[in-house]
Amino acid sequence: MPPRPFGATTLENGSVAFRVWAPFAREIQIKLIGRDLPLQATMSATGERHCFEAIVPNIPAGTRYFYHLNGDRDRPDPYSRFQPEGVHGPSEVVDPNAFAWSDQGWRGIPLEDYILYELHPGTFTPEGTFDAIIAHLNYLKRDLGITAVEIMPVAQFPGRRNWGYDGVHLFAPQNSYGGPDGLRRLVDACHAAGLAVVLDVVYNHLGHEGNYLREFGPYFTSKYKTPWGDAVNFDDAGSDFVRRYVIDNALYWIREYHIDALRLDAVHAIYDFSAKHILQEMKEAADETARGLGRPVYLIAESDLNDPKIIRAPAQGGYGLDAQWSDDFHHCLHALLTGEREGYYQDFGRLDQMERAIREGYVMAGVYSPYRDRIHGSPSDGQPPSKFVVFSQNHDQTGNRVLGDRLSTLISFEAQKLAAAAVLLAPNLPLLFMGEEYGETAPFQYFTHYQDPILGEAVRKGRWEEAIGFGWKGEVPDPQSEETFQRSKLDLSQRFQEPNSRLFAFYQRLIALRKSAPDLHPTGGTAQIKRHDQEACLTLQRGDKILIVLSFHPKIVSLPISFPGGTWERLLDSQEKQFGGSEERLLPARLEANRTAELRLSPYQAALFRRIE
Structure with a gap:
């Protein structure tokens, strides 16, 4: 029979099995919190080497406990499922079978x-x-x-x-x-x-x-x-x-x-x-x-x-x-x-x-x-x-x-x-x-x-030293400050403002295309990448039907490009008005194959073309 799991395991009869590996302990007791007379159940060192275990009856979920080590200190369980009072406080018995899951039909998705x-x-x-x-x-x-x-x-x-x-x-x-x-x-x-x-x-x-x-x-x-x-x-x-x-x-x-x-x-x-x-x-x-x-x-x-x-x-x-x-x-x-x-x-x-x-x-x-x-x-x-x-x-x-x-x-x-x-x-x-x-x-x-002031000061000093190492000369946000935390919270309402809503629309479109175009799937075929150093552009052909143009140039450039076999239609352009772009900077809506086209690309423009039969 395999040994019981470590930690506090709830049993069907209302008991709890406690088990801990502690080669550095001479003796361990379970100190239950919240009873008129705290129960002290001495754990026996049996079974696997250096493992202490005990079964204590009538322990409901929610009971808090410490392990009392060597008769002189209370410590949380290394396998604690919950620390309701923080890292120094008692552990709490949790019944993992008490939660009513509704995802029985969930079978995951491919990576x-x-x-x-x-x-x-x-x-x-x-x-x-x-x-x-x-x-x-x-x-x-x-x-x-x-x-x-x-x-x-x-x-x-x-x-x-x-x-x-x-x-x-x-x-x-x-x-x-x-x-x-x-x-x-x-x-x-x-x-x-x-x-x-x-x-x-x-x-x-x-x-x-x-x-x-x-x-x-x-x-x-x-x-x-x-x-x-x-x-x-x-x-x-x-x-x-x-x-x-x-x-x-x-x-x-x-x-x-x-x-x-x-x-x-x-x-x-x-x-x-x-x-x-x-x-x-x-x-x-x-x-x-x-x-x-x-x-x-x-x-x-x-x-x-x-x-x-x-x-x-x-x-x-x-x-x-x-x-x-x-x-x-x-x-x-x-x-x-x-x-x-x-x-x-x-x-x-x-x-x-x-x-x-x-x-x-x-x-x-x-x-x-x-x-x-x-x-x-x-x-x-x-x-x-x-x-x-x-x-x-x-x-x-x-x-x-x-x-x-x-x-x-x-x-x-x-x-x-x-x-x-x-x-x-x-x-x-x-x-x-x-x-x-x-x-x-x-x-x-x-x-x-950190509740420990020494650690709190150490993290302040460490953050300051890192900043100095990067040549930073300004003020360094205090990691221990509540303001630093509050400053870091999102404001999801920004997505409704301009130009944030335009950027959000662009992300929506990119994700929709990725999910709907088979050639954009990671298993959708090879990605042929071509580099255009003079124009600071990359073109990616994904499968047979998708061609992506990415300009990393901070200025307007003309990119000569030949589209293979068939007619290519523009499906996405970062310069579309709905994405906060300028309509006059749009790339052609359609390009014929086997002809070299000069694409006039705006700074940091991105576009996607699809081949049609």
């Missing part, structure tokens, strides 16, 4: 159909809760047309505001967002609307405040250092249970919260030299779970290694993850449109790199990186474009700027449309960052709410 929309639960709405997002699902699905909502990390973090990457209770959805039931209601509503749900999870590190894992066991190792301190212990002494902890967490979101895909944060900071890497083991476990559930489950990595091993099949020596973010695509696009060359942007800014990013995902692929002062990356080994998630903005590339300024405040209106076209018409998987679809101007700044 190739994903049009992702990344959002932060705390700043997407004024309320900053899971439930508040539900009211906007029709906007996302019906009005905009995206197919998958990607939620930034929700594991319990200190205070009420944070990006989510400082979580310390990996199994506990953030209390200020609405806790377990709030997240379940959101996922259930997404599935009812036909939207897949991607959850951002962080396994390369945990936050500091409220992180009591070191008191239970060797969850961390000094063998490797990360930007956040000691690495998570995936291959040192005691790592078997740490690996299990992380894989249990991945499967927990899939099973108990019906999550469709996990975005794995910064896997380059996961250090594991085991015979089987933790990412491969996680992928195998996720695939087995998906087969049991009868629906697909995907793992999407974030990595700056530019190593195809992450997405290469295990038979070819890879980990087999389904896709990865393409930072190189973003860096190429951003550098071309803004002219910025500071920091890692010094490696980018050429049109041939943009071409390569679309075709191969990696630009830094075994070539010298001036930013790193070394050769970086490896070619993508012919991995299909659908293995790469592309974007013009995301939480990192916006929020890691000193002021958190969005692309809408850095480039022209026409260039914003070009960026949208480059992302949504590429053969890759597109991702939008909340608000970009109408040109949101509110910044997305870095914010925290």
Whole structure:
């Protein structure tokens, strides 16, 4: 008989089975909160090595408890499903079977159909809760047309505001967002609307405040250092249970919260030299779970290694993850449109790199990186474009700027449309960052709410030092300030204003075309890309019937172009009046094949033609 799950498991007879791995503890008791005489049930060290367990009768869901370690301290459960009083408070017993799901018919959608929309639960709405997002699902699905909502990390973090990457209770959805039931209601509503749900999870590190894992066991190792301190212990002494902890967490979101895909944060900071890497083991476990559930489950990595091993099949020596973010695509696009060359942007800014990013995902692929002062990356080994998630903005590339300024405040209106076209018409998987679809101007700044004043001051100092490193001379927003958080909230009503409504209409049209034209689907055939260096233009032929023109030139240019076989009609032009353009700058409505046409392109113009028989 397999051992019981870790954490607090509700049983049919009203009892709760408590189980914890704690090699660093001599003894553990369960301290139940909210009773006239708190029950102290001593747990016995039986079964698997260093595992303490006990079954306590008559424990209703909602009961709060601590583990009392070594007779002198109360600590939350490492597998806590809910921390209603925050990271330092007691854990709460949760019955995962109590929620009435309505998505029994949900079978997911193919990854190739994903049009992702990344959002932060705390700043997407004024309320900053899971439930508040539900009211906007029709906007996302019906009005905009995206197919998958990607939620930034929700594991319990200190205070009420944070990006989510400082979580310390990996199994506990953030209390200020609405806790377990709030997240379940959101996922259930997404599935009812036909939207897949991607959850951002962080396994390369945990936050500091409220992180009591070191008191239970060797969850961390000094063998490797990360930007956040000691690495998570995936291959040192005691790592078997740490690996299990992380894989249990991945499967927990899939099973108990019906999550469709996990975005794995910064896997380059996961250090594991085991015979089987933790990412491969996680992928195998996720695939087995998906087969049991009868629906697909995907793992999407974030990595700056530019190593195809992450997405290469295990038979070819890879980990087999389904896709990865393409930072190189973003860096190429951003550098071309803004002219910025500071920091890692010094490696980018050429049109041939943009071409390569679309075709191969990696630009830094075994070539010298001036930013790193070394050769970086490896070619993508012919991995299909659908293995790469592309974007013009995301939480990192916006929020890691000193002021958190969005692309809408850095480039022209026409260039914003070009960026949208480059992302949504590429053969890759597109991702939008909340608000970009109408040109949101509110910044997305870095914010925290540490209760520990020492940590709060440390994050202020760290943010200031980062700004100095980038040559910043102005004021740095205080990450601990409530104002920094409030300043970062969206104003979704902007989409009804001019010129935001025109930009929103352009996004709508791009997404509609992507979904309706088979040749624009990631599986719709090869993408033949041609570069026109003198005119700073790219043309993409998608399949047999779609040709896309993208001008990265800041001035008017004439582009000689020959259209193959048949007659081509214009389906989309960023200069259409409905998209805030100028009608006199429209490209021809129809072009004959086998003739060289001179297309007079306005700055940053984007257009799409379809071949008709």
